[in-house]
Amino acid sequence: MSTSTLSKEDNKDTKAPLGGRFVGGASNYIDERTSLSGFVKELGRKIFPDHWSFMLGEIALWSFVVVFISGSFLTFFFQPTMVETHYTGAYAPMRGLEMSAAFESALRISFDVRGGLLVRQIHHWAALVFIAGIGIHMLRVFFTGAFRKPRELNWVIGFVLFILALAEGFTGYSLPDDLLSGNGLRIIDGMIKGIPLIGTWTSFLIFGGEFPGTDIVGRLYSLHILLLPLLLIALLVLHLMLMIINKHTQFAGPGRTNDNVVGYPMMPIYMTKMGGYLFLVFGTIVLIASFFQILPFWEYGPYDPSPISAGTQPDWYIGFADGALRLAPPHLDIVFLDRTLSLGILIPVAVLGLFIVVVAIYPFLEAWITGDKREHHLAQRPRNAATRTAIGVAGVIFYAVLWAAASSDLIATHFMLTMEGVIHSLQALLFLGPIIGYFVTKRICIALQRKDREIVLHGYESGRIVRLPGGEFIEVHQPVDQYDRWKLIDIDTYEPLVVRPNDKGRIPWTENVRSSLSRWFFEDRLAPLTQAEVEAADAHQHHVTAHTDEIEAEEIQGAHERAGAADAPLHPDAETHVDETPNTPSSVIATDPVKKPRKKKSDDSE
Amino acid sequence: MANDDDSQALERAYQPSPGLGVAVSDPVQNPGLPPHRERMTDKDPKAEKHAARTVYTLFYLSLAGSIWAVAAYMLFPIEDQSLLAIRYNNLFIGVGIALALLCLGIGAIHWSKALMSDKEHVEMRHPTRGKDSTREAAIQAFADANEESGFGRRTMIRNSLLAALVASIIPGVTLFRGLAPHNNEGGNPISGDPVALLQQTMWEKGQRLVRDPDGTPIRAADVTLGSAFHVIPENLSTLSHADGYLEEKAKAIVLMMRLRPEQLIETEERKDWSYDGIVAYSKVCTHVGCPVALYEQQTHHLLCPCHQSQFDVTDQAKVIFGPAARPLPQLPITVDAEGYLVARDGFNEPVGPSFWERH
Numbered sequence: 009m010s011t012s013t014l015s016k017e018d019n020k021d022t023k024a025p026l027g028g029r030f031v032g033g034a035s036n037y038i039d040e041r042t043s044l045s046g047f048v049k050e051l052g053r054k055i056f057p058d059h060w061s062f063m064l065g066e067i068a069l070w071s072f073v074v075v076f077i078s079g080s081f082l083t084f085f086f087q088p089t090m091v092e093t094h095y096t097g098a099y100a101p102m103r104g105l106e107m108s109a110a111f112e113s114a115l116r117i118s119f120d121v122r123g124g125l126l127v128r129q130i131h132h133w134a135a136l137v138f139i140a141g142i143g144i145h146m147l148r149v150f151f152t153g154a155f156r157k158p159r160e161l162n163w164v165i166g167f168v169l170f171i172l173a174l175a176e177g178f179t180g181y182s183l184p185d186d187l188l189s190g191n192g193l194r195i196i197d198g199m200i201k202g203i204p205l206i207g208t209w210t211s212f213l214i215f216g217g218e219f220p221g222t223d224i225v226g227r228l229y230s231l232h233i234l235l236l237p238l239l240l241i242a243l244l245v246l247h248l249m250l251m252i253i254n255k256h257t258q259f260a261g262p263g264r265t266n267d268n269v270v271g272y273p274m275m276p277i278y279m280t281k282m283g284g285y286l287f288l289v290f291g292t293i294v295l296i297a298s299f300f301q302i303l304p305f306w307e308y309g310p311y312d313p314s315p316i317s318a319g320t321q322p323d324w325y326i327g328f329a330d331g332a333l334r335l336a337p338p339h340l341d342i343v344f345l346d347r348t349l350s351l352g353i354l355i356p357v358a359v360l361g362l363f364i365v366v367v368a369i370y371p372f373l374e375a376w377i378t379g380d381k382r383e384h385h386l387a388q389r390p391r392n393a394a395t396r397t398a399i400g401v402a403g404v405i406f407y408a409v410l411w412a413a414a415s416s417d418l419i420a421t422h423f424m425l426t427m428e429g430v431i432h433s434l435q436a437l438l439f440l441g442p443i444i445g446y447f448v449t450k451r452i453c454i455a456l457q458r459k460d461r462e463i464v465l466h467g468y469e470s471g472r473i474v475r476l477p478g479g480e481f482i483e484v485h486q487p488v489d490q491y492d493r494w495k496l497i498d499i500d501t502y503e504p505l506v507v508r509p510n511d512k513g514r515i516p517w518t519e520n521v522r523s524s525l526s527r528w529f530f531e532d533r534l535a536p537l538t539q540a541e542v543e544a545a546d547a548h549q550h551h552v553t554a555h556t557d558e559i560e561a562e563e564i565q566g567a568h569e570r571a572g573a574a575d576a577p578l579h580p581d582a583e584t585h586v587d588e589t590p591n592t593p594s595s596v597i598a599t600d601p602v603k604k605p606r607k608k609k610s611d612d613s614e
Numbered sequence: 615m616a617n618d619d620d621s622q623a624l625e626r627a628y629q630p631s632p633g634l635g636v637a638v639s640d641p642v643q644n645p646g647l648p649p650h651r652e653r654m655t656d657k658d659p660k661a662e663k664h665a666a667r668t669v670y671t672l673f674y675l676s677l678a679g680s681i682w683a684v685a686a687y688m689l690f691p692i693e694d695q696s697l698l699a700i701r702y703n704n705l706f707i708g709v710g711i712a713l714a715l716l717c718l719g720i721g722a723i724h725w726s727k728a729l730m731s732d733k734e735h736v737e738m739r740h741p742t743r744g745k746d747s748t749r750e751a752a753i754q755a756f757a758d759a760n761e762e763s764g765f766g767r768r769t770m771i772r773n774s775l776l777a778a779l780v781a782s783i784i785p786g787v788t789l790f791r792g793l794a795p796h797n798n799e800g801g802n803p804i805s806g807d808p809v810a811l812l813q814q815t816m817w818e819k820g821q822r823l824v825r826d827p828d829g830t831p832i833r834a835a836d837v838t839l840g841s842a843f844h845v846i847p848e849n850l851s852t853l854s855h856a857d858g859y860l861e862e863k864a865k866a867i868v869l870m871m872r873l874r875p876e877q878l879i880e881t882e883e884r885k886d887w888s889y890d891g892i893v894a895y896s897k898v899c900t901h902v903g904c905p906v907a908l909y910e911q912q913t914h915h916l917l918c919p920c921h922q923s924q925f926d927v928t929d930q931a932k933v934i935f936g937p938a939a940r941p942l943p944q945l946p947i948t949v950d951a952e953g954y955l956v957a958r959d960g961f962n963e964p965v966g967p968s969f970w971e972r973h
Binding site for chain 1: 708
């Protein structure tokens with residue numbers, strides 16, 4: 009390729025601009041009009057840390073790009089109106105049927121446009137991946153404490169992005185005006201009607217009259233392709249800008265501190281990796297869309313208020329809301345003063361609302377409890393923040409139970425259980441599950457902390473059993489390499505708040521609450537190790553290891569002598585030991601190359 | 615530059631409160647960056663060449679995938695309108711595009727991991743808050759602007775401005791009333807009143823019960839024991855979609871089934887609402903409005919497939935399980951002179967989910 013020509017040019021004229029005359033000239037042209045060089049100087053070699061979990065957010069970002077591209081294609085064919093029409097396209101079972109233009113055009117995209125079905129499936133799959141990506145990215149940020157100062161606002165922005173993604177998902181789901189989405193809208197209508205005071209009118213205005221009306225698809229469409237994407241993109245840009253301003257968090261590791269970023273530069277490493285990852289995500293979604301059908305709405309037919317199929321399911325991300333509705337106990341309406349308060353809907357909605365509000369404001373709650381105003385740039389290992397991790401797991405279980413409840417009927421039919429049994433179990437699990445999960449997780453985290461400490465102080469179990477002269481067997485513990493050991497050490501710690509009276513000699517109740525919360529938060533923490541402890545353990549271990557080695561050598565030598573081979577080596581050829589180095593970016597594990605005579609001179613270009 | 619360093623030193627002097635955070639007196643020392651380990655591709659020119667070959671092979675494969683996708687577009691049209699043709703079209707175009715994208719992505723990532731420099735760089739972080747001098751300058755900017763405009767001083771101007779700004783939003787909000795019709799639109803005097811609309815359905819005295827969707831009337835004798843009929847009012851077929859077919863249908867759908875008369879538990883005022891063991895109930899769930907379409911003829915329970923509310927048909931469709939709060943409204947029925955089932959009267963309560971004004 010041009011590499012060779014370039015290098016030739018370089019030789020000829022060392023002053024030639026980078027990238028040749030044209031690129032150099034174009035760059036100059038642009039910079040003289042935009043001062044873009046400052047931007048490149050600032051960002052071009054910006055350092056980003058490396059960890060597999062940092063790519064989860066990228067999945068969300070790139071699948072949004074896929075959603076955006078595929079969605080734009082679909083808008084060229086989709087008719088967002090509910091005008092009545094008759095289908096005349098390729099799909100025989102629907103021909104001649106009366107349906108809305110929206111449904112008709114969705115059929116046309118699927119059956120009459122070449123590759124149309126593919127793009128529709130890419131769009132739908134990418135939307136599912138988008139929301140899953142956001143969810144899993146949020147979990148990563150939560151469990152590593154990456155939402156702490158100065159990133160609390162970015163957590164909230166990310167949370168709003170999650171809500172917007174859900175709204176995008178639901179509005180898109182409703183557009184084909186098929187039986188499934190119509191029933192979904194019917195449920196939304198029923199829920200809105202349950203809102204006290206304004207519910208009836210809100211539903212009336214949204215649907216442009218009585219449900220289903222002839223306006224809803226057009227209205228959802230303008231939300232879906234205009235208003236929501238606009239907000240989403242604006243907040244996404246803000247989210248990424250704040251990420252750059254705050255610099256990415258990194259995991260604690262050798263040489264990595266709260267004051268630096270260790271990693272690779274934007275250009276060329278991350279540019280290539282991230283660009284490559286876009287194609288990887290895109291390609292994977294296309295592959296899924298080629299092989300796996302999603303939402304065969306032609307099997308359900310256009311919306312009609314009467315039919316419905318058993319086992320109806322919303323898209324996965326709406327599941328938790330649908331499940332919450334299913335778990336409400338019966339007979340909850342209250343009629344008072346000629347007004348109906350439908351608690352059967354309001355209670356699940358309130359519970360969900362509370363849940364997501366707690367998710368949104370969690371960084372501020374934790375910051376209030378710890379009172380910590382320092383900046384935190386080191387991602388914590390979940391085990392080192394036991395209470396937070398336990399809270400997170402409780403939340404995940406709560407969500408998962410609601411989510412499972414959205415499939416209560418399928419669980420009952422597939423596992424031959426009674427519907428009532430499944431619902432009652434899930435109702436119980438909704439309360440018990442998070443509590444059990446909380447305590448179990450907290451204990452596991454603390455146990456893992458202790459295990460880390462054990463390894464730091466006494467090394468890892470080498471698997472080498474040595475019999476001492478007295479007949480005692482011991483397993484030799486090998487010290488951990490100092491770089492690996494550093495990753496196991498947590499130097500951050502907190503003490504519960506001790507309340508003291510303020511200037512007026514009073515203890516405000518908020519301080520009492522804070523104090524009990526901080527006790528709850530930090531009660532079981534391990535006091536961090538000190539350098540002195542580590543050194544003492546090192547010295548001790550060195551002593552023990554040296555001693556056992558000595559004994560072992562004597563024993564083996566003795567055995568050799570008894571066997572009449574006194575000069576045999578004490579240890580067989582040591583296997584080449586390759587340390588795990590998870591922080592190098594290379595997929596190629598470096599061992600010494602086996603020296604072989606070179607075959608012939610390399611022929612192809614480099 | 616020297617100036618910059620000075621302010622850096624000042625920034626370090628700023629110590630935010632650690633709150634409950636505790637400083638360990640003798641923390642374990644960070645061992646510093648581990649020595650750089652060379653990759654195979656750094657040490658062995660053959661490995662490097664191999665990696666380079668892998669990368670460009672992947673890029674060429676990607677090229678082939680793109681060409682294949684275009685070829686598939688032409689080779690697999692959906693001309694014969696068969697489902698198989700659609701499947702092939704979807705599959706082969708998709709596989710080509712996926713190959714093109716995946717090879718491109720894998721190639722690029724392999725390039726960056728195996729061939730590009732893997733030397734780790736260290737960049738220092740700076741506190742996120744602006745430098746003290748910058749913050750002072752920002753405060754000064756606000757102070758100057760306040761001084762020059764009098765925003766803080768001229769309270770009348772400021773408060774009236776804020777009031778005007780808030781008020782200017784209200785007309786926009788008002789316009790949204792137009793989202794739904796007003797009264798007397800389309801010849802309907804109550805078209806702008808959701809509460810009144812929710813009270814009424816097409817069912818009225820003498821309205822025949824006909825099958826959904828073909829609209830044929832039903833004789834009482836056709837309703838055999840254990841069978842269930844999905845029913846709509848006969849007049850529904852006179853409506854087109856433009857004048858409210860779906861809206862009326864959404865309220866008027868009814869399920870009708872025959873039980874043995876002695877199985878029915880009926881209150882005194884509903885004694886004549888059934889006909890010879892035939893009962894009709896609104897099919898709209900009182901929870902959030904899904905069609906309660908599943909009839910279990912052994913237990914005489916109706917099940918809503920959306921949220922699993924169950925209603926007991928023998929006992930006036932009372933809720934026996936699930937999140938619904940109220941029984942399904944019952945449609946009083948009888949037979950007309952020709953022996954066809956008709957409504958004795960309309961529903962005596964609104965059908966469907968609860969709403970605030972319902973009583």
